[in-house]
Amino acid sequence: MVKIRLKRMGMRHRPTYRVVVMDSQRPRDGEYIESLGHYDPRTKKLSLDVERARYWQSVGAQPTQTVGKLIKRAARTPVIEPPAANEPAPVSEALEELPPEVAEEAAVELVREQEVEDRSTITPPPVTAEPTEPPPTENTDAAHTEDTAN
Numbered sequence: 001m002v003k004i005r006l007k008r009m010g011m012r013h014r015p016t017y018r019v020v021v022m023d024s025q026r027p028r029d030g031e032y033i034e035s036l037g038h039y040d041p042r043t044k045k046l047s048l049d050v051e052r053a054r055y056w057q058s059v060g061a062q063p064t065q066t067v068g069k070l071i072k073r074a075a076r077t078p079v080i081e082p083p084a085a086n087e088p089a090p091v092s093e094a095l096e097e098l099p100p101e102v103a104e105e106a107a108v109e110l111v112r113e114q115e116v117e118d119r120s121t122i123t124p125p126p127v128t129a130e131p132t133e134p135p136p137t138e139n140t141d142a143a144h145t146e147d148t149a150n
Contacts, residue, residue: 004056004063004071006039007032016040019048019067021056039070048074 003024010016017039020032034056037048053071057063063071 002033002056002059002061004036004053004061004067006064006067009038014042019053019070021061037074046070046074046077050075 001024002021004019004021005028006017007020007022007029008015009018018032019036019039021034021036022030022032026032034052036052036056037046039046039048048070050071053063053074
């Protein structure tokens with residue numbers, strides 16, 4: 001029988017686990033068929049390929065009780081993909097979809113924001129200051145020695 005279960009990794013007293021598909025007759029840390037992800041119980045960090053887990057369940061693999069809970073948790077966690085770094089926002093397309101009055105105001109505001117950004121990137125010339133003389137200091141050592149001499 002094929003099972004989806006945890007394979008212990010990590011160091012002593014610092015366990016991490018791989019979620020793996022393996023034959024139920026194999027030892028816990030033995031050879032596996034496929035790795036589906038990993039789980040750190042100390043930080044509760046879970047990385048799991050839910051689609052592959054569902055595939056293996058559809059062909060008869062039985063998840064252990066703990067892995068079943070992890071699959072449910074991973075399935076309900078939304079995947080948030082970061083935006084592309086150099087991809088410009090489609091502002092012109094968004095402005096076309098707005099009513100004409102609102103689009104005109106938004107375009108004017110956008111131009112103002114770009115002008116402010118342009119001005120903020122201009123660096124002023126460095127300020128050169130004339131060297132000044134340090135302020136005169138009182139000689140406190142002389143006053144101190146007179147008090148202690150008496």
